[in-house]
Amino acid sequence: MRYTEYHAGKAVIKDKNKLSEAMEKLARLEDAEEKDRLGQWIPCSERLPENAMNVIAQFSSGTVTELRYAGNGIFEGIYDYSTKVIIAWMPLPEPYKGE
Known part of the structure; x- marks a missing residue:
């Protein structure tokens, strides 16, 4: 599910009620990115x-x-x-x- 849309070239949350859900998704993506870095200089x-x-x-x-x-x-x-x-x-x- 996409939580953002672009306005004037910047990503904005479409539905403010979904902000906490979007933040949780971002945290999961950051965790996955960090795991991918393991073993990399x-x-x-x-x-x-x-x-x-x-x-x-x-x-x-x-x-x-x-x-x-x-x-x-x-x-x-x-x-x-x-x-x-x-x-x-x-x-x-x-x-x-x-x-």
């Missing part, structure tokens, strides 16, 4: 992980490792690294649960 220039998040990080040299994002542009591991050294990251995959 996110450039540090685009956005950084949430604070205290463990991620897979790629250095400008091409090396890849697991690090923790400490906030303020700093990744922690054996040493601290800044976003000047790390060019991209991705969330860790779900742990293997076996059969």
Whole structure:
């Protein structure tokens, strides 16, 4: 079901009573989009992980490792690294649960 129509080049809600339903649909689409991004590199220039998040990080040299994002542009591991050294990251995959 389409909730919007275009007016002067902008999407507007056709029926204001359907606004909460449209917002729920948008949230589901955003969740699906986020799931599609799992396993894809996110450039540090685009956005950084949430604070205290463990991620897979790629250095400008091409090396890849697991690090923790400490906030303020700093990744922690054996040493601290800044976003000047790390060019991209991705969330860790779900742990293997076996059969």
